[in-house]
Amino acid sequence: METKGKSERPPYHHGDLRHALLDAAEKELAERGIEGFTLRGCAKRAGVSHAAPAHHFRDANGLLTALAALGFERFLSCQKARQADAPQDPRSQLVASGLGYVDFALANPALFRLMFASERADFTSDDLAHNADAAFGYLVQGVAAIRGRDPYGHTAGMLDVMATWGITHGLADLMLSGRMKPLLAMPPAARDAALSQIIGRAFPERPDDR
């Protein structure tokens, strides 16, 4: 109970190392990017030896996979946050979720890349696959609300889904790589307006018009 007399050594067992490692991994990812990510760096951040993570995550990619799974949850939260401030009609709601999509990407660039453009996250993992599917399902449901029927099964519906996802994702990804300078230079309100205008093109009133 009392101290050892000299420096209080950290306890041998961390207590919640799993959480601590996920936090550390997120910071590591944010600061050094996915290509500079290091398992040893995460361990050091969490104040633990370099081999400790292996007990909670199989290997470096295992840690990244768990982090990506968490990412998809926050990804959905960002979309819902935008929707809460938007009008309730289906079109406004779908556009708002697109704005949330971009919000998340800009706020967590490396994590976004891990989730959408990396081979290191293992999508056969149940956790990750489940959360990623949930995000996709949310999009489909948003499109269904506009068109009034389930987009699955008929081509026009799938076109709407792919157009919406494609344009939102493309804008987000290009902004992350520093392209889309005009958008990046705009003040927030103007940027939101421009993004909304573009995203809205994905689901025109007359979907079959060319």
Added chain:
Amino acid sequence: METKGKSERPPYHHGDLRHALLDAAEKELAERGIEGFTLRGCAKRAGVSHAAPAHHFRDANGLLTALAALGFERFLSCQKARQADAPQDPRSQLVASGLGYVDFALANPALFRLMFASERADFTSDDLAHNADAAFGYLVQGVAAIRGRDPYGHTAGMLDVMATWGITHGLADLMLSGRMKPLLAMPPAARDAALSQIIGRAFPERPDDR
């Protein structure tokens, strides 16, 4: 002039190591992905010691940067190839270049990621910056041909450019990560038709309609 009598040792000087390394790097990238890319692997492929590349490219990122610059040239070629087979009206031409965009991404996934989503390619390099700008300029010019005036300077024009680029890039990138299953499952002709329909939404007849 005559042989040494035993095994003919490869010449000390390679002759065209720079080219050989670029070829090797492309194969290395295609086979092991950007995250498995190794400078030593490239050297071995080119039949040369691991330190030889340093004389032609500063370091591993230098080699990748040169490769990305080459990539942007072929990227443009893919777009022009599609346009050659398409009707000459501006809209068909712009859609065709989008199909070429996707062609390139699907044919060179890792290279595409290097060009658009990696921190390893150095875009301050003159070569790379020049070729990347050329690709972007080509897109802008394609949009200008539709709208009849230079998209720069006025907001509506920039919206057209960003919408076109965003939707094309988004579709390509998502297909690369194995999403967009419906599109990937289609036979080529159907896929082209679907992609064209979606890309066309980026520049509607009445650009201001919501």
Added chain:
DNA sequence: AATCTATCTTGACAGCAGAAAGATCTCTCG
């Protein structure tokens, strides 16, 4: 109290990038 199991540390190894120094070839200029 004794043992069992999960957790964490230490030490080792192979592969990697990059730097430094030396070897080999080609070329130019006297």
Added chain:
DNA sequence: CGAGAGATCTTTCTGCTGTCAAGATAGATT
């Protein structure tokens, strides 16, 4: 012709990485 000079390539070394194996420690169970 031939002697530097400079470019090209190899060898060697250092420090970092991920992963594995073996040992130390703590908490839980019985």
